[in-house]
Amino acid sequence: MVRVLLVDDEELVRVALTAILDSAAGIEAVACDGPEAVGLARSTAPDVVLLDVNMPGADGFSVLRELRALPEPPAVAMLTLLGSDEYLHAALRFGACGYLLKDTEPHLLIDCVRILAGGGVVYVPPQSRAVMGTHVNVPLPAPAAPELRGRVTGREYEVLALLAAGLSNTEMAERLGVGMTTVKTHIGALKKKLGAPSRVALAAVAHREGLLDTASADRP
Known part of the structure; x- marks a missing residue:
């Protein structure tokens, strides 16, 4: 069973996306808003977290950093309406495994969740390939x-x-x-x-x- 935590400040989005994910075989989803995300991740140990970027009271990338710092961090994908280069760069910089748009077709969203749970990386926006290419040359800590x-x-x-x-x-x-x-x-x-x-x-x-x-x- 793939355990998914959906984090979004809009109840309608939480209800709709949870229903889509729960309809798929082998996926179990729970949802919360931003301030509850890290605590619920600690208590439920999800395999995948789908995380909104813009939420009142909880910046998505701040939540991402906290989730990545957990002893056994889940695979985190940003889930947003915006496919901007700025957000894509931030997602890569802070260690997100994916970047998905909220208008992604339901069957593709389910496929992406399964890929993330299996250890894959999923970046959906059209400009993702170019943005990810720039991160190949970003200085990262490493020996010679x-x-x-x-x-x-x-x-x-x-x-x-x-x-x-x-x-x-x-x-x-x-x-x-x-x-x-x-x-x-x-x-x-x-x-x-x-x-x-x-x-x-x-x-x-x-x-x-x-x-x-x-x-x-x-x-x-």
Whole structure:
């Protein structure tokens, strides 16, 4: 069962989107407004949080930072009416796994939730690819490239390449013939070694340091 926490200040939006998500097999949704979000996330441990950006009494990106700081943070996707570059940059900078628009078709929203729950990244607005491209060159904390290459194992290179290609944890596990726990362990190790707080940041560091080139060169 995929547990979803929907955070929005408008009751009509909460009721409508909760009904859409609950109609899908294997998804269970609860909803709250911004000030309740972090407390409810602590008590219910959702797999996915869909988080509005503009809410009275709770800035969406402030809530995002708090959710990312939890001991076992959920996958958080911003859910908003606005597809602005400014908000997309902020979502990437603060570690959101996704950015969805409220006019997303119901079946696509359900698909996106399943991708997020599986460890994938989903950015829907048309300009997302260009905005995400600029984050590949954003300076991120990491040791020098030679040191990085010495610390990342061959299997971790494989996981890194698949993650940067957009595969979910489930897809990576199937491709590599390993369990989900093993994939998560590799991703956790990569985050520590590369100083990357999120999957998006991890892919950005990998591109910047040329680690994906190394992964390709190591393949038979």
